[in-house]
Amino acid sequence: MRLLLVGFGTVGQGLAELLLEKEKSLLDEYGLKVDVIGISDMLKGSLYNADGIDLAAALEKAKSGDKISDLSDKYDGDALGLIATADADMIVEATYTDIKTAEPATSHIRAALEKGMHVTTTNKGPEALFFHDLAKLAKEKGVQFLYEGTVMSGTPVLNLIRETLAGCDISEVKGILNGTTNYILSEMEAGLTYEDVLKTAQELGYAEAVPDADVLGWDALAKVTIIANTVFGATCKPDDFPCKGITEITSDAIADAKKRGKRFKLIGKVWRDGDQVKGSVAPEEVDLSHPLAGVMGATNAVTVTTDALGDVTIVGPGAGRVETGYSALVDIIHVGGKR
Numbered sequence: 001m002r003l004l005l006v007g008f009g010t011v012g013q014g015l016a017e018l019l020l021e022k023e024k025s026l027l028d029e030y031g032l033k034v035d036v037i038g039i040s041d042m043l044k045g046s047l048y049n050a051d052g053i054d055l056a057a058a059l060e061k062a063k064s065g066d067k068i069s070d071l072s073d074k075y076d077g078d079a080l081g082l083i084a085t086a087d088a089d090m091i092v093e094a095t096y097t098d099i100k101t102a103e104p105a106t107s108h109i110r111a112a113l114e115k116g117m118h119v120t121t122t123n124k125g126p127e128a129l130f131f132h133d134l135a136k137l138a139k140e141k142g143v144q145f146l147y148e149g150t151v152m153s154g155t156p157v158l159n160l161i162r163e164t165l166a167g168c169d170i171s172e173v174k175g176i177l178n179g180t181t182n183y184i185l186s187e188m189e190a191g192l193t194y195e196d197v198l199k200t201a202q203e204l205g206y207a208e209a210v211p212d213a214d215v216l217g218w219d220a221l222a223k224v225t226i227i228a229n230t231v232f233g234a235t236c237k238p239d240d241f242p243c244k245g246i247t248e249i250t251s252d253a254i255a256d257a258k259k260r261g262k263r264f265k266l267i268g269k270v271w272r273d274g275d276q277v278k279g280s281v282a283p284e285e286v287d288l289s290h291p292l293a294g295v296m297g298a299t300n301a302v303t304v305t306t307d308a309l310g311d312v313t314i315v316g317p318g319a320g321r322v323e324t325g326y327s328a329l330v331d332i333i334h335v336g337g338k339r
Ligand SMILES: NC(=O)c1ccc[n+]([C@@H]2O[C@H](COP(=O)([O-])OP(=O)(O)OC[C@H]3O[C@@H](n4cnc5c(N)ncnc54)[C@H](OP(=O)(O)O)[C@@H]3O)[C@@H](O)[C@H]2O)c1
Pocket: 006, 007, 008, 009, 010, 011, 012, 040, 041, 042, 043, 044, 045, 079, 094, 095, 096, 097, 104, 122, 123, 124, 149, 150, 153, 318, 319, 320, 321, 324
């Protein structure tokens, strides 16, 4: 498997660590030898060597804040140039998410698919806005377009639904799709104010300096849209669904809910209503007996309602360097591993 990494930030580096750490087990267990032949990154620079770059050296440079392009396999073009130049089997698209335009990720993915390369991405923009176009292009080209890491990072919710729950009719998928807001709500239960918890979350690196994408529900909304499009076959955009964040919830409201056997969670959900697919993001009072109510801190969880099994709940990390890098690794094994 000749691989290109497009975007060498948190996720790209997390994947690189896993590829180095698991080199032997990938070969022994899946007959899979992964050669990273190129990396494209904005500020860190780019590398290309048709025989494989020195991934450990690239990782060391990136971690120490140096440019990877100081290494001998320096490549001077941009990501589209690298995709056009390299004879790769697969790319990992892990540039930043832009939920309004889905660029530059969509152009990278389209170029790779056009060239007959498999793609995995952790980037929410392309699936939320252009999933069906990209899936159609992948089908025409006979390659796979995978995106496990876009919802709950490496916690296998999309693969669970697509593969392990194959044959079940799914009527609803609902859950805690944003770790930052779940952390804030969990801490507010101890009586702290929203403002105080947000400040701590920012200090701990759980929340951005401008926290709108999390606290106003937009990040969860992107994931709801991805679930609607990929699991329910809808052709929806984020604007099609109502979205409310957690900014109006007070500690008093949380305490009051608890007295009544309930707990506030920011719930993203998608469900079938006759022929229609509906979705929403909003704070909900979840009964304390429901599995989602016990999910605290930055952890994510999803309950899938099926005909054959009833409710199936999966709980796990929704972010993180290695956790999200793992989502790309499992997609790479899916494409190139022999099981
Ligand atoms: N981190 C997580 O826990 C997590 C979880 C789930 C999904 N995701 C998604 O995964 C993606 C990557 O996340 P991340 O945390 O790794 O972000 P990140 O640390 O900001 O890394 C993104 C990288 O992409 C590079 N980049 C930006 N534009 C580029 C371009 N045109 N060509 C080549 N490289 C480009 C950036 O380069 P410079 O910084 O050098 O400019 C940066 O190194 C995002 O879409 C994110 O939403 C992340």
